[in-house]
Amino acid sequence: MLITGGTGTLGGLVARHLVERHGVRHLLLASRRGAAADGAAGLAAGLEQLGAAVTLAACDTADRDAVARLLQTIPAEHPLTAVFHLAGVLDDGAFGALTPARLDAVLRPKASAAWHLHELTAGLDLTAFVTFSSVAGVIGHAGQANYAAANSFLDGLAAHRRALGLPALSLAWGLWAQTSGLTGGLGQAELARLARNGIAPLPTGHALSLLDLALASTEPLLVPARFDLARLAQSGGPVPAVLHGLVGGSLPTGPAPGRADPAALRSELADLDEPRQLKLLTGHIATHVAAVLGHSTAEQIDPHRGFLEMGLDSLTAIELRNALNQTTGLQLPSTVLFDYPNPAVLAGILRDELAPREPVATIPLASELDRLEDSLATLEPWVRAQLSTRLQDIVIKLASDEAAADAAELLETASDDEIFDFIDNELGLS
Numbered sequence: 001m002l003i004t005g006g007t008g009t010l011g012g013l014v015a016r017h018l019v020e021r022h023g024v025r026h027l028l029l030a031s032r033r034g035a036a037a038d039g040a041a042g043l044a045a046g047l048e049q050l051g052a053a054v055t056l057a058a059c060d061t062a063d064r065d066a067v068a069r070l071l072q073t074i075p076a077e078h079p080l081t082a083v084f085h086l087a088g089v090l091d092d093g094a095f096g097a098l099t100p101a102r103l104d105a106v107l108r109p110k111a112s113a114a115w116h117l118h119e120l121t122a123g124l125d126l127t128a129f130v131t132f133s134s135v136a137g138v139i140g141h142a143g144q145a146n147y148a149a150a151n152s153f154l155d156g157l158a159a160h161r162r163a164l165g166l167p168a169l170s171l172a173w174g175l176w177a178q179t180s181g182l183t184g185g186l187g188q189a190e191l192a193r194l195a196r197n198g199i200a201p202l203p204t205g206h207a208l209s210l211l212d213l214a215l216a217s218t219e220p221l222l223v224p225a226r227f228d229l230a231r232l233a234q235s236g237g238p239v240p241a242v243l244h245g246l247v248g249g250s251l252p253t254g255p256a257p258g259r260a261d262p263a264a265l266r267s268e269l270a271d272l273d274e275p276r277q278l279k280l281l282t283g284h285i286a287t288h289v290a291a292v293l294g295h296s297t298a299e300q301i302d303p304h305r306g307f308l309e310m311g312l313d314s315l316t317a318i319e320l321r322n323a324l325n326q327t328t329g330l331q332l333p334s335t336v337l338f339d340y341p342n343p344a345v346l347a348g349i350l351r352d353e354l355a356p357r358e359p360v361a362t363i364p365l366a367s368e369l370d371r372l373e374d375s376l377a378t379l380e381p382w383v384r385a386q387l388s389t390r391l392q393d394i395v396i397k398l399a400s401d402e403a404a405a406d407a408a409e410l411l412e413t414a415s416d417d418e419i420f421d422f423i424d425n426e427l428g429l430s
Contacts, residue, residue: 002028002074004061004113005086007037009178010132014084015043017208019052022215026078027054030070031087034058053078061087061113067120082128083121085114088150092143094314103146110150114157126167128215131158133172135199135225139240143315158220171214174225177201198232198243199225262329269355277355281347288323289343292316303343312337328354 001018005011006029018024027047031037035044035056044054059070074080087109091102114131121129136144137151154170161168175194202210202225210224229247232239239247265284269277286301293311295301301310312320317337325332330353333339340346 001026001082001084002030002070002080002117003084003086004030004117005088005132006084007031007033007040007043007056008086010176011086012039012043013178013204013208014086014211015047016050017211018084019047019050021208021212024082025052027052028057028070028074028080029054030057030059030061032058032060061085061116062108064116064120067113067116071120080121080124081126083117083126083130084128085117085131085154087113088132088147090144090147092147092315094143094318095145097314098146103149106146107150107153111153114154118157118161122164122166129158129161129166129168130215131168131170133170133221135172135174135223138172138223139197139242141194141197142319155221162220168220169214169217170221171211172221172223172225173202173207174223174227175199175201176204176207178204178207198228200228202226262327265328266354269351272355274351277351278344278347281350281354282343284327285324285343285346285350288320288327292320292323301343303347306341307337307343308341324350330354 001024003011003015006015006027008031011029011031015024015027015029019027029040029044031040033040035041036058037056040056044056047054055073057070057073059066061067061070071080089106089109091105093102118129131154133154134147134151135141136148137155140148151172155172158168158170206226207224214222214224227243227246232243232247269280272280282303283298286298286303289301289307289310289312290296290298293316307317307320318334321332321334321336324330324336328350330350336346336349340349
């Protein structure tokens, strides 16, 4: 039996399970580093103690010639009867940030390697050809367009092999609770995103039990994953179409709990003064920042600390922007978190959009004009003349563009009383 990625964490778990539960006695564990991989010697020794003969091989399975040479090393007295393809890497990022090199880095160990194994073993009498795919290729995960594509290829290859009459099974795994080479680099933000999407970790024992069930199935594609359907239904986001049958009638029809309704948010802001509006919106932003970064509470978010300093990247920034758009009803640009660098500043921008300031009160202005008018009689003639000129300039600015020229002409001959009457009319004070 050949296991690619065989010296990795999952490769080791699967190899041990196949030996203990299924009686496999000859294992070829292939990886890029082979016997030099961390823990490889200990893994082989443990499997040999269970009664299996183990060969560790260094092989780049994305290299067709290397795979051909690897298969030629298998002794005729113990021919290859099964292939388990577990190799893979991650290179997550926003779709727009993907480059040919980043696509190639993920597609080669998954898709290219699987195709080489398919072609080079097509003439062999295999009883199993199992690929470890991912639920990302079935329902999609934010930031994993390249990984989803690679795994969708594995799913398609299984269907292709079945159509040719060849054994094939693609397992679109969810998240294993056991940290592996793939998932070891996932931070709080990535794990929190998976949780919000209803993906719960599979305990190792549960995952291996699902593997046994899958190996006994006749389906070419299965999805051994653990879904938190209640959380998925209440996430406030779109539910993947393929999961609608599972979530069913529990799909929310209104705003999800914990998610602000835009109309309710505006109404709440309208009842507050400006300082309390800013406090509310700052807390609202902090709540969503904490969610996308995987923090347990918003209290962990410093509103004056930069978004980038907190650990947001292009992917989490887009996710945060989308959440704010949903809860505020606004259409914030994708660059909003880079234009306004911390929650406190962004709160001010949201406040201006959601609860614009009332026009400057006219009553205090009217009082000032009344005071000025009352004092006219006490002013020296030359002061009155300067004031008149200044007021003419102000009135011209207040007038509309179309009426400005006419206003200027009229003011040349207007008396002081007429000027004040004009100001009152323009400001709606009369």
